[in-house]
Amino acid sequence: MVNQAPTKPASRVAAAPTSTIRKPRGLSGTGGRTAALFLTPFFAVFALAMVAPVIYSIVLSFFAQQKSGLGFGEAKTAFVGLENYLQVLQSEAFVGGIGRLALYCAMYIPCMVGGALAFALLLDAAVARARKLFQLLVFLPHAVPGVIAALIWAYLYTPGVSPIVSVLETGGISLNFLDAHRILPSIVNIAVWEWTGYNVIVLFTALQAVPREVLEAARVDGAGEIRAALSIKLPLILPALSVIMLFTVIGTLQLFTEPSIISKATASVTSTWVPNMWAYDAAFNRHNLNQAAAASIIIALMAAVLSWAVTRFSSRMNKA
Amino acid sequence: MSATTFPRPRTALAPSPLKRRRAARVGFASTFTVNALLILGSAYMVLPVLWLFFASTKSTADLYGTAAYAFGHPAFLTTSSRS
Numbered sequence: 001m002v003n004q005a006p007t008k009p010a011s012r013v014a015a016a017p018t019s020t021i022r023k024p025r026g027l028s029g030t031g032g033r034t035a036a037l038f039l040t041p042f043f044a045v046f047a048l049a050m051v052a053p054v055i056y057s058i059v060l061s062f063f064a065q066q067k068s069g070l071g072f073g074e075a076k077t078a079f080v081g082l083e084n085y086l087q088v089l090q091s092e093a094f095v096g097g098i099g100r101l102a103l104y105c106a107m108y109i110p111c112m113v114g115g116a117l118a119f120a121l122l123l124d125a126a127v128a129r130a131r132k133l134f135q136l137l138v139f140l141p142h143a144v145p146g147v148i149a150a151l152i153w154a155y156l157y158t159p160g161v162s163p164i165v166s167v168l169e170t171g172g173i174s175l176n177f178l179d180a181h182r183i184l185p186s187i188v189n190i191a192v193w194e195w196t197g198y199n200v201i202v203l204f205t206a207l208q209a210v211p212r213e214v215l216e217a218a219r220v221d222g223a224g225e226i227r228a229a230l231s232i233k234l235p236l237i238l239p240a241l242s243v244i245m246l247f248t249v250i251g252t253l254q255l256f257t258e259p260s261i262i263s264k265a266t267a268s269v270t271s272t273w274v275p276n277m278w279a280y281d282a283a284f285n286r287h288n289l290n291q292a293a294a295a296s297i298i299i300a301l302m303a304a305v306l307s308w309a310v311t312r313f314s315s316r317m318n319k320a
Numbered sequence: 321m322s323a324t325t326f327p328r329p330r331t332a333l334a335p336s337p338l339k340r341r342r343a344a345r346v347g348f349a350s351t352f353t354v355n356a357l358l359i360l361g362s363a364y365m366v367l368p369v370l371w372l373f374f375a376s377t378k379s380t381a382d383l384y385g386t387a388a389y390a391f392g393h394p395a396f397l398t399t400s401s402r403s
Contacts, residue, residue, distance in 0.1 A: 119361050127351040137362040140369055152368050163388030
């Protein structure tokens with residue numbers, strides 16, 4: 001037995017060269033062909049639906065429609081290089097939109113993620129009752145389409161219709177939620193209302209996977225509910241939290257529905273309030289598709305850079 | 321697995337009366353706080369949807385004239401709104 005043990009691997013090693021020559025070739029041959037066959041539909045659709053539009057809009061962003069002096073005759077398409085990008089970045093409305101978007105992120109992300117985390121931890125607390133019911137109720141807003149959510153809140157902000165405004169007025173507070181300087185928190189509130197429930201469900205699912213023996217050990221060591229939540233549960237759901245952060249950051253850059261609905265209810269929101277609305281306005285109101293393409297590419301680049309930063313930061317946090 | 325374990329002696333686990341009372345007091349306070357916060361959070365989520373439900377029963381005049389969380393006067397009951 002003792003002698004046999006070393007010989008076995010040796011014989012295997014000796015046999016290895018022939019098998020490595022034969023087996024992998026045969027495997028990679030059939031595997032590669034079969035895999036290619038199965039992967040073709042995916043790559044075909046991916047190329048058609050994802051890659052082609054991006055390439056088309058990149059190409060579009062380098063051209064411009066130029067008309068001759070008096071505007072008569074057909075417009076010519078001319079290559080203008082980075083001219084469109086310069087025009088977009090020099091537009092005060094676009095840069096102002098990026099500023100508003102940054103402010104919106106600074107308010108929305110802490111509110112939404114903090115709220116979702118708090119609600120999920122409360123749901124997971126040992127003393128919580130009727131968990132299924134609360135889960136259902138908190139998820140309800142996410143079942144409402146974004147446009148309808150924005151419409152509901154547009155009514156709830158409008159004086160005369162809104163029960164919130166009338167309750168505040170009987171309390172002696174008169175607030176106009178649609179003011180120029182209060183419109184941003186109002187829109188943040190709509191997004192928080194829409195997205196908190198969804199993220200509560202994600203975090204609560206992660207909390208369910210926290211090993212109960214770890215929590216029991218903490219309890220035996222004398223940790224109360226709050227201590228266990230902050231020192232045991234929170235570090236263990238950090239991966240879920242970082243996924244939420246990634247989706248939230250990408251989602252906030254795509255802010256469009258809520259402000260464009262609210263812009264119909266108040267003059268505080270212009271038609272180019274956020275970068276996405278600027279691109280929409282460029283494409284469908286000013287009929288400058290090339291500029292809209294340039295703006296879209298800039299927004300996509302911002303999303304790429306930000307999501308890279310978030311994944312980088314969260315992977316470092318998860319390692320630590 | 322659980323069938324083979326011995327039942328724990330009850331007397332060793334029973335907490336002292338003082339400890340049990342403290343646990344009960346803390347238990348009530350935290351149960352109340354946690355569930356009150358859950359109810360508050362759910363109210364924030366549900367009330368706008370509920371408002372939409374009530375508003376969907378109203379005419380434009382009712383939307384401005386009636387209480388926010390009350391049914392409107394449907395058009396097929398009152399002939400005044402669409403005659």
